[in-house]
Amino acid sequence: MGSGELAQQRVIVALDVPDEESAIALVDRLEDVTFFKVGLELFTSTGPKILEMLKSRQKSIFLDLKFDDIPNTVAGACRSAARYGVDLLTIHATCGREALKAATEAAQVGAAQAGVKPPKLIAVTLLTSISARQLAFDLKIPLELPEYALEMALMAQESGLDGVVCSPQEVVQLRQSCGDDFLLVCPGIRPTWADKADQKRSLTPAQAIVAGANYLVIGRPITTAADPELAWKRISEDLSAIA
Ligand SMILES: O=C(O)c1cc(=O)[nH]c(=O)n1[C@@H]1O[C@H](COP(=O)(O)O)[C@@H](O)[C@H]1O
Secondary structure, three states: OOOOHHHHHHEEEEOOOOOHHHHHHHHHHOOOOOEEEEOHHHHHHHOOHHHHHHHHOOOEEEEEEEEOOOHHHHHHHHHHHHOOOOOEEEEEHHHOHHHHHHHHHHHHHHHHHHOOOOOEEEEEOOOOOOOHHHHHHOOOOOOOHHHHHHHHHHHHHHOOOOEEEOOHHHHHHHHHHHOOOOEEEEOOEOOOOOOOOOOOOOEOHHHHHHHOOOEEEEOHHHHOOOOHHHHHHHHHHHHHOOO
16 A cells, blocks of 8 residues: 555544634645544534535545434434535434434435435544543443443444444454444544643554554644644554555
8 A cells, every 4th residue: 555545545634623714724735635524613613614615625524513412303413414415423322322323314314305425423432531530430430431432332333323433442342342344433543742632542543543443533633733744744654654
């Protein structure tokens, strides 16, 4: 595989910026990046026009709005979001089984109504900013963290979702339990030279790919770097070394 190919196929750059102008500036600088994530900050600021900007540049889109509500409401949100024709869409597993099933069906309906390809619907198992200690002491979950993440992933799979968002540290276990066709999308990715900031359960890009992640979501190590193109290049080279 040529230099940079693995990164182009498997790395999603998180556009966590405050406005359209900053997003366009980054997308245009990072011309080798093929897949971008639009999350709560940018979508709340710009609305759907940011998706049109990315489509006009032939980019793949992960719309990360992390829906978390009652079944009727998440179903409506997924129906609406699926009409945008995005590639990936998120919901929190903690919505519960009934909401996850309703969301899955609604995403299909929304996409069919709009005549677009349905998004892959993926559930957040446990945010990568939560440590084992916080899970126990703040969230009062009486399970070991890997077990909790696995339970969330299995519920998502049984509810018909295409995959989950999980920490790279849980990928080996989830891959083993959920099989090869279940998408494992991993944020919390940190090259050795990058600041961990609020991420608690991280691995390097190469470690996450070797563990079996389908996609890596990387934001600040690239987007807040003094030279984002150089940061992307370093990550691409690290990944080429394992290809
Ligand atoms: O759903 C997500 O994408 C997500 C889930 C999760 O558990 N942890 C997590 O960091 N994310 C997102 O992944 C991105 C990580 O960004 P950086 O920490 O800057 O690399 C952010 O946009 C988060 O919103």
